[in-house]
Amino acid sequence: MRPRGRREPVVGDLRGLRLDARAGPPGERPPVRPATRPQRWIIALAVAAALAATAALLRDPLAERMWPEARVHALTDDAAAALAHGHLSAPDGSGARELYEAARAIDPDQLAPRAGLARVADAALAQASASVDAGRFADAHAHLRLARELSIPRERADAVAGRLRGREATLAGxxxxxxxxxxxxxxxxxxxxxxxxxxxxxxxxxxxxxxxxxxxxxxxxxxxxxxxxxxxxxxxxxxxxxxxxxxxxxxxxxxxDLPDTEARLTEELDALRRRAAVDLAGGRIDAAVATWRRLQQFDPDDAGARDGLQQAAAALARQAQRQGADFRFAEADAILARARALAPDAAAVASAQSALERARQRHAQLQASSARPDRADRVPGLLRQAAEAEARGDLLTPPGDSAYDRLRAAQAIAPRDANVQRAVARLLPSARACFERQLSANDLARARRCLDAREALGESASAMTGDRRRLAQRWLAIGDERLGAGQLDAASAALASARAIDPRAPGIEEFQRRLRVASRG
The missing domain is CATH 1.25.40 (Serine Threonine Protein Phosphatase 5, Tetratricopeptide repeat)
Known part of the structure; x- marks a missing residue:
């Protein structure tokens, strides 16, 4: 126990002492010189810089990949800050409403964004009421509209709207x-x-x-x-x-008078639709297209007109395919260009394009085989190799040695050979089984290759419609998972894959809307 009043030396007390290594007893190590004040400041600044770097790291996309909910929480925090400052909505996406909606688009099951939007509605109604009292009627209308869009209770909105009408009526004359x-x-x-x-x-x-x-x-x-x-x-x-x-x-x-007038317009529009259908059935495709274009002037979302243009595109695609089968490629290209202009994403157009490419390959190979008749001797060997590869399970791989590649080579040499045609017909069920197998394994890239092989082997577009839709739905499911994890680039890539396989698959437009809202945040 130290005596009362005695002060023990501390490190800070040594600042004024002279520390000399020669002052100690022989063999004793010199005392360690304590850190000076500038050194301590340098250490403190280094620690602060490290903390700042860590904080920045936690807000970048790496953190979003490590913690899937990080982006949702960040958007919710930003939205709360915007709400606290009265910044309720903005076209550039910086408003509280847009930020909460972006968070909800990423994870619809989160409760915080939904509750935040309810607070934005309350704040919008409060601002509308204040604007009525201040005579700022345009602001009052805008805030009231925002509150209604966010589903504020109707009776509360109507009360403010009634006050607004009364004040405007008083001043309007x-x-x-x-x-x-x-x-x-x-x-x-x-x-x-x-x-x-x-x-x-x-x-x-x-x-x-x-x-x-x-x-x-x-x-x-x-x-x-x-x-x-x-x-x-x-x-x-x-x-x-x-x-x-x-x-x-x-x-x-x-x-x-409105119902009768609308009924007369409907009769006229129905007459146009019937006329277009008759023209298409009679092979008057241009006349049918002109009528459907006219219908779209009334309603750009007219489903009948949109389907009619798809049918016209399919009819043109069939014409192009027939021209290609006869090796009339200039005419086929011109007709297919018209079909693509009507419906660029139509499955019939894509199928006709593939058929036309195959026809070109057959034409070139027929010309080559006619110049080199000895190539026909290779057909039996190629068919045997294709059967052996199929027995091994090498349907599509390895490239060049797969059953598909060997059979395509035989088909190029002798497309009308009965043995080749029978081999193609036998391989098609294997390609279908390949698709089902890869889809069950969730290997969507290989499933797409199996689907492409079916098309190249001559399966019709209509027979593949259901499988295209199933594959596109799988890509959408993957995109939904990536969006929920905040991985916007991966979600966008999944959407692109789904659209390339089946542009009309159910859910594509809704998922694109969610992705767009999430990207704004």
């Missing part, structure tokens, strides 16, 4: 707007710009939904607009009629 609308209606300017009758009536009724003179005026203007649409239908101007009907539906979907 509704009598003057009604007079302007009446004048525009009398002049025949029913819709098309903000000074036309129907937009003016809509402004009045948005502020005062029960105003009788505005309701009567709107009804009369819509009746005149639909009467003009029926006149356009009789004159064959379907585009003008469709535009007028769509405008009327937007102002009042319950107008008494």
């Amino acid at each position: 509704l009598d003057g707007l009604v007079l302007q609308a009446e004048s525009a209606r009398a002049a025949g300017r029913l819709h098309g710009d903000d000074s036309a009758a129907l937009p003016l009536y809509a402004r009045v009724l948005a502020l005062d939904p029960g105003r009788a003179d505005a309701l009567r005026g709107r009804d009369d203007a819509l009746a005149a607009l639909l009467q003009q649409a029926r006149t356009d239908l009789r004159q064959g101007d379907l585009q003008a009629a469709a535009t007028g009907i769509a405008a009327a539906r937007g102002y009042d979907p319950g107008h008494v």
